[in-house]
Amino acid sequence: MSLADSLKAFKSERADVVARNAAHSRPANTGPISRTSTPKPSSSANNNEKRTHDAAFASSRGIAGGEIMRLVVGAVEKLKDNDFKALSWLELLRYMSLPLDLRGAKGEATFKRALQSHHRLQYIHAKDSASGQESFRYKPLHPVTNGEELRDYLARLETAQGVPVKELKDGWPDCIPTLDRLEKLGCILVSRSKKDGAPHRVYPDNPRYHITASPTNSNSKTTKSADDPSATTLQEVVKISPDFQTFYSNIRLPANDNDLRAELEKAGLTPTSAVREATLANASHLRFTSRSTAPSTKPYTTTTTPPPPESSVNHIEVSHFSALAASWWDPYGSSRLLHLMNPHRHDFLRRCLSASPPNPSQKLDVLDIGCGGGIFAESAARLSMARSVTAIDPTPECIAVAKRHQRSDPLLMESGRLNYLQTSIEELHNHTTPTANPAGTGIGGGIKQYDIITLFEVIEHIRRPYPFLSSILPHLKPGGWLIGSTIARHPVSWFTTKLLAEDVLGIVPRGTHEWSQYLMPGEIRESARREAELNTSEGLGWRTMGVVYVPGLGWREVKGSEGVGNYFFGVRKRENGV
CATH class of the missing domain: 3.40.50.150 (Vaccinia Virus protein VP39)
Incomplete structure (x- = not known):
């Protein structure tokens, strides 16, 4: 048999196999398969509206959005494990080892756009980067990495919702020992889990947040002082979360202000305003004040040695200007x-x-x-x-x-x-x-x-x-x-x-x-x-x-x-x- 005859026989057998497979996969009496027929949409598909916008992370090369999101999640975890230091775009690409579908200029551009739009990542332009390369940095939920930053951050909060400890750990994994120390010093308030006593939320110890439980109405959230009719109720100042309300409503403030300190100490609390008063009394260089930082005029004070003045150094700003130092004289x-x-x-x-x-x-x-x-x-x-x-x-x-x-x-x-x-x-x-x-x-x-x-x-x-x-x-x-x-x-x-x-x-x-x-x-x-x-x-x-x-x-x-x-x-x- 010649080569031409063998090729002809092979094609004939292949056609028979294709026909048999097609016959098993379609209903009876549907007729032979037409090689020129055009597929028609189902009746249910006719009612579907055409998408008028681009799908998230869509790619002109048909790359699945789920695949890109998987890579984005991996990049976020890598940057988070990098001690919040920036990684250049090239270093990130080498680490991720992109699949074949994403390799090349178009695929990498699609991946970069996905990273730039992620709310937990900070994109640093090449001209703003210390390395002179495009970079990415992980952004924690709260810009807090030490006790000093935590106190400043809490002081700027406009509500009494506090900060969940779980969210603090996002940018400060080992925060628990510092929270315990600051709580003992009376610098912050901490609500804890009833089951194991683990810290749940952190609040600023602000005198405005103290809640007085009414003896006649246990459901009362706030009461105005009889001695100060003009006092602002807590609800007029801040919004209260339920666990914070429960935490402070357990403390019954005495009628006599002279017994206030003893009641607070019984509850295991030390007001931070006492520390501020001692600082202001013994450090004449701390004289500028504002409404947000004014010391309390409550009679309870302390005679402990005042701590040194708080540093004005903002470590986030220091990090920012460190990256700009090289081009300072340009x-x-x-x-x-x-x-x-x-x-x-x-x-x-x-x-x-x-x-x-x-x-x-x-x-x-x-x-x-x-x-x-x-x-x-x-x-x-x-x-x-x-x-x-x-x-x-x-x-x-x-x-x-x-x-x-x-x-x-x-x-x-x-x-x-x-x-x-x-x-x-x-x-x-x-x-x-x-x-x-x-x-x-x-x-x-x-x-x-x-x-x-x-x-x-x-x-x-x-x-x-x-x-x-x-x-x-x-x-x-x-x-x-x-x-x-x-x-x-x-x-x-x-x-x-x-x-x-x-x-x-x-x-x-x-x-x-x-x-x-x-x-x-x-x-x-x-x-x-x-x-x-x-x-x-x-x-x-x-x-x-x-x-x-x-x-x-x-x-x-x-x-x-x-x-x-x-x-x-x-x-x-x-x-x-x-």
């Missing part, structure tokens, strides 16, 4: 607006000093708080009126960049001319020599004081700005100026600094600012008025200057813009009561 990089702002800093400084011009022969000591990479500190050290400039910042990467840039100028290397310190204002006294007979002591019996203290673009990154400002005052000489710049909390500033600058134009790294932490000029001035040693008279002791960024032209002074955007403020410390 005039066209992420710090471009700071370079353009620097001349206006000196202009405003001269205006403040013109109100009370110093002796031309007198040299001034300057303290620059939150110096970053040293843009202002270097320029201030070159001024003829400057005897010394001390620049501090808690970010080690920024201080390293500043010192490296300082070495390029022999003038700045002169002994005492410019000194960089990696520290916070609360710990500065440990690194400096006290000024002879300082007017304000309060820390270790004596501290070094300065003629000018600056904090440019700093205060909006501080979680508790008023205690922070309070800790600065002892370092300022009588007659000296505290000069800063920040952003007003106004819808216009949200549009310009958040939407335009960060999200649209990209001239400021995304996540640099938090609009809710902006301060209005009136808020800073009102806090300064509470200080007897500060002069807040317009022109003589208080000054402001508004500036607006104009693309292509830079910063421009605009009178009257202080309340809607960036502005400078200056307040003078009284000298001889003036």
